[in-house]
Amino acid sequence: MVLETTEALVLKLEGFEGPLDLLLELARAQKVDLAKISILQLVEQFLAVIEGARNVRLELAADWLVMAAWLTWLKSRLLVPQFGEPEDAEIAADILQARLMDLQAMREAAKWMGARPQLGWDVFERGIPEELTELDRSRLKLEMAGLLSAYLAARRRAGGKQQYRPKPMVYFSVQDALQRVARLLGSLPDWASLEQFLPEGLEDGTPRRAAISSTLIAGLEMAKHGRLDLRQDEKFGPILMRQTKESDGFDG
Amino acid sequence: MDLTVEFTPAMRLAEAAIFAATQPVTPRMLANLLPEDADVDAVMAALRQAYEQRGVNIAVIGGGWQFRTAPDLAPFLRKVVELPRRLPRVAMESLAIIAYHQPVTRTEIEEIRGAALSQNTLDLLLENGLVTPKGRKETPGRPTLWGTTPAFLAQFGLNDLRELPKREELLIDPAGPALTPPREAELRMEPE
């Protein structure tokens, strides 16, 4: 009987979902409780099927060959227990048996589930359910956190844009410098440094530097019109200004 | 009430068919389903009578039969689920600016937001009673001044506008370069 089964199985190897599927089929063919099955007999049957299949066609999927190799090892250990490590093969056989039982249990579970009256096939729900739930969307959901983060977002965005606007001029302008130099020029008898023409109370940094450049531009402008002389004795040295002595001449 | 109804196999089948069908079951559909010798009208008359006093009735809708909740029970079963709307971001920002800068003109709101304020957004705030006109500004064109309403306070659970966090507390560096919005958690000062 076992042989007949084996021959039949060789031909329909592809019908199995894998080596474990075939092993379970062979085990079930032994018609005994899986817990009492002869693993050695099972292994021999499996190897016979694989051998038969290889005679029919050479190529076999890798997982079949891997299982066959492992079962060949198992068979040799079961037949000739190694001295000193007898539990090796027994543990392996137990694992195989447990796996077969687990798969068998899941097969039965699937069968049990399939036998239940299934929704949409054996039993049906109400086809036209009534929707008695009403959605009230009249209220607003407003949270303080949302209001505040919205405010911050708006202000930050606007603040970001402000950076592109021209800043109001608060610096000492050339116009201011022209007036100041003109006013002070007469009261200073000789060469005076440019710093002496700066307004009082200037902040250091940009305002001071702006005032220096404005005053220099004013000085250059006035020198062009012959109203004052400019002098710088060395590079980066102090810039000196004085009222033109020959204010009527054209040689300035 | 005491209902004595004899349920024939045809009635059971009609009952199940009307229950499971995804559309009202017409007399023709039922005639196809029931045994040939069944009297559809009689079956349905009996079935409808059986359900007459019950929590669900058989109604004739769209040329067919279907189960419907008894009208007197519907109010008990009707569940009103509140699904509050949220204000769009633009509306929320505008509302926040009005709250903090009131009374404020539309142009001022736009300046503060750094973006145009659409009529839709203003309408949304008005419809929900969150803002209201507060007179006019005595400048050329006499633009309308906007402010928040008592409903605004109620929505946010405020007794008074002074309960809003101070601007200085919020805007630590208003013109600063940080454009990433702060994390929500940092703003959540009101326990919900």
Add this chain to the structure above:
Amino acid sequence: MDLTVEFTPAMRLAEAAIFAATQPVTPRMLANLLPEDADVDAVMAALRQAYEQRGVNIAVIGGGWQFRTAPDLAPFLRKVVELPRRLPRVAMESLAIIAYHQPVTRTEIEEIRGAALSQNTLDLLLENGLVTPKGRKETPGRPTLWGTTPAFLAQFGLNDLRELPKREELLIDPAGPALTPPREAELRMEPE
């Protein structure tokens, strides 16, 4: 058959509520709906009895009550109701493995079946809403863990995963007759 059932107002309301709901109605939902002095268990016992022989019955599904057509009428109703695809054997097996071993990774499912789990099978189970990811396993690669859904319980008419037969029961006689169905589920009010 002659059914003499006295329908109390509470029974009518429970009937209407379960009829109208798209999901199984839990004892708690019913307790909130019925008058305070109503005994939910007694009301439902009477209602289920009233529907016992009828074309539609009350089933206990996923922790609640739901009307469903009587299983014996299925052959007739299949002619008028749109039928979904039945799950293929591979999908049923994989589903059984997920149901029994959940939460379980794909690799574990494949190990138990001794065969690869195809994308089609997983898609089919997901499309039918029968399985869902249940977090990730804290092992290298953090693979997704799979488990069953409430729709799984509804599909197979189960009140609870514990209604699945025990693994030992499944293995008693693999070649023997099908297992006896589990006892009819009873749903009781659970103390809150």
